[in-house]
Amino acid sequence: MEHLEAVEGNLIVLQQAAELLRRMDDRTYATTAGGEGQSPVGVHFRHILDHYSAFLRGLPEGAIDYDARERHGPLETDRGLALATVLGFITDIGGIPGELAARPLSVSLRSVADRGHAPDWSQSSLKRELQFLVSHTVHHYALIKHILTPAGFETGEGFGIAPSTLAARGNSIECAR
Template sequence: MDIIIQSTLKTLQKSKNLLDNLQDDTLCNTSLAPYYSSVGTHIRHILDFYDCIFNIDADKVIDLTARSRSKDVESKCDCAKNYLNSVIEKLSNSDFNMDDTVQVVDDLGLGKTQIKYTLGAVFAQANSHTIHHYAIINYILEGLNISFDDADFGYNPTTPKSIMSN
């Protein structure tokens, strides 16, 4: 299995551990300023990114703006777990060539644009994107006074351990 997929599966395991320790009311709690987002919206957003990759079309176009945005995934732990398990299963059974060139559609703030990537680059971006959202989730959990036993949750693997322990 490709190292990018292995790394992604390791990162997504953290979502599984998190969801196993949350209730629906915590998953969809939007009470914290300034953005009033929830753990569930971030989990859904993470998984939608991967789903967009799996929905690559015959012309090798991946549209990152075509996200499903399921409210059930954002608010129901069982739905979020099912979506996560679907993503993990697709990744585990994938045989992507990470050197394949694809076109990625995204909106960088000035409307949709199409950018040339390799599949490896898209999956690497998805993994980093996931970790970035874990950091935001960590802030939400902290604000809700919920502890989650994962010392490196939300930290990039390159973060020095001395910073993580502060």
């Protein structure tokens, strides 16, 4: 199936999250890079997980609205809840039925902040949305790494580095199944 590589990419980044969340303590989860307006690690994880939740919630009907995220506050401060959510998403993403790969998806992601603008829906596919989730997640992992590295916390090999960059370097992160 053409979407399987994209599923594997998501399983890899979600497993990276699970491994990182298991190794950090609650204080580290609340760490910021310092400075006004800087988001703690937990806020980045909540944001990532809200996108996965929107994806999985909209997938059965074929209409994914990334703007209708729950913005689940407890995920920002409860590392255990974040880990449990990640583990659930690993199961959910790994169990996406192959027959969904051929079905078109409609996706909404607001392009303008003005509330007067109608939702901006476009056509997409399962594979493309899985690719988006990997890219979005890796971007936030890079921000998390930027927060944790100066605090002396090692995020792990390949964390926050795009798959294309890892491939160009001759590195890879394998999916543990």
